[in-house]
Amino acid sequence: MEVSADKLRFLSCGDSAVTVEFAKEMSEQTNRRIRFLAAKIESEGIKGVSECVPTFCSMTVYFDPFVISRKKLEKRLAEIISSYEESTESKKRVFLIPVCYDGEYAPDMDDVCMLTGLDKKQVVDIHTGTDYLIYMLGFLPGFPYLGGMDKRLEAPRLETPRTTIPAGAVGIGGKQTGIYPLASPGGWRLIGRTPVKVYDPDRETPILYKAGDYIRFYPITGQEFENIAADSDHTVEVREEI
């Protein structure tokens, strides 16, 4: 099915940026179209466009108005989007992220069990049983806004946010789950921690994944956590799936 470009809205963000709004509601379908546009721009390039920031329902495009006018840019973006076809769906990249759900790594596990009425094994099984789509990155570098968390795991944020959450902490905040890529204040309930460096400024790609990729968590022991944390050559397994 070809998606028509006529539902697009171009929202002005001043003289050097424009936000392309694809829809008013977030959905995987909308996200696929945004991902398609981002990939097209990345592979083909649009002269004068410096960067694109994909989000839930839109994409913000930064441009040099003296190289490409807003009008021409909007026309080009609409053209690209109208060339999207559902059948061109590509493989999905799934990042396998090890998480220790035990003891000190999971300070809010007991609370989450209480709030959800599940036992720890159930929480871990449910949390590791889904591929989470990364809708967008924001808030912090590499902080993934993930879709698809099982409703049974929903738990409200802490009433008083923590002043420091360590890098790699995995938490639940309302309907969402995610990873803190670097130490930061935050109000999510922490149910585990990954030893993987989601953010590494010295790596060629400082952030492991990008919007449109998937994350799958798998449980590890405290010992495995230590081993991976100590191994500077550890690489995260990435699976390409259809």
Next chain:
Amino acid sequence: MPKMTVISPGALSTIQDTGRFGYMSTGFSPNGAMDIYSMKIANILVGNALNDGVVEMTLLGMSVRFDCTSVIALTGADMQPEINGEAVEMYTAHEVHDGDVLVLKAAQTGLRTYLAVAHGFDITAVMGSMSTNLKCSLGGFMGRKLCAGDEIPLRQSISLELIGKRRAKCENNYTLTVTARVMLGPQDDLFTDEGIKTFLSSEYTVSDKSDRMGVRLDGDMIENKNGVDIISDGIATGSVQIPASGTPIIMMADRQTTGGYAKIATVISADLHKIAQARPGTKVRFKAVDEKTALELKKKQEQKLKALQYRMLYAYKEN
């Protein structure tokens, strides 16, 4: 290695260039100088590339000692610079020598001052930029603000003779009333006509809670139609965000890349430097302009910098 040693760091001094670009999609704010216009003039005055790294000082300047012959220039807010106790002019290239001490005081008007050295600071770019990202402890000098005792390496020693007596018109008579021109959008349609009217006719005051992330304004609340929560989208530099409190925040260099509050308007590129220099207590009024006007003003500003760059080449030849 020639260097500059920090004697006292001032209130907030960081290494910044024009910003770290290409990583916003993964959540990195661009950082970079708040007042890129003044920062570029500083670079021109010492013969550097426009985007070379400089020191950005805030409100209270720093004191530094040089251990080599170099050429420096200061632009932006007048912090009453002195070299070895003698007053020197802003917007002018000065030669410094081994043992010379540069002292800066509090900004007379405005808020931010830029120090450029000829050939630049020898700071390794991280992810393509020398800018300091304070939140991630990334880039700049050890990823943090400058502290007493820091030795900032200079790429190369150079004399004024090789650069020429460069001088530019002082553009730092910052007033306590500022008109920021804006283009409405991206979410102006979420506000009532009355709300838009309030936004464009009220006088707002810069709050002392402002920082490099955002310039917070106190004043009349801006009325919305059905709330200001949106599904998070991208935030451009200069976005005027209206959170639930109803008063504007102008998002600046260290802003988050995405956010869930409606943005009523965006300050045009040519006026961002005014906001960067607006100290707490400054009165801000917003004026809506169309895209054509915004681009004309942006062009004019860029041409001014080009003309200055060109003139400086002659300063060198005539020297």
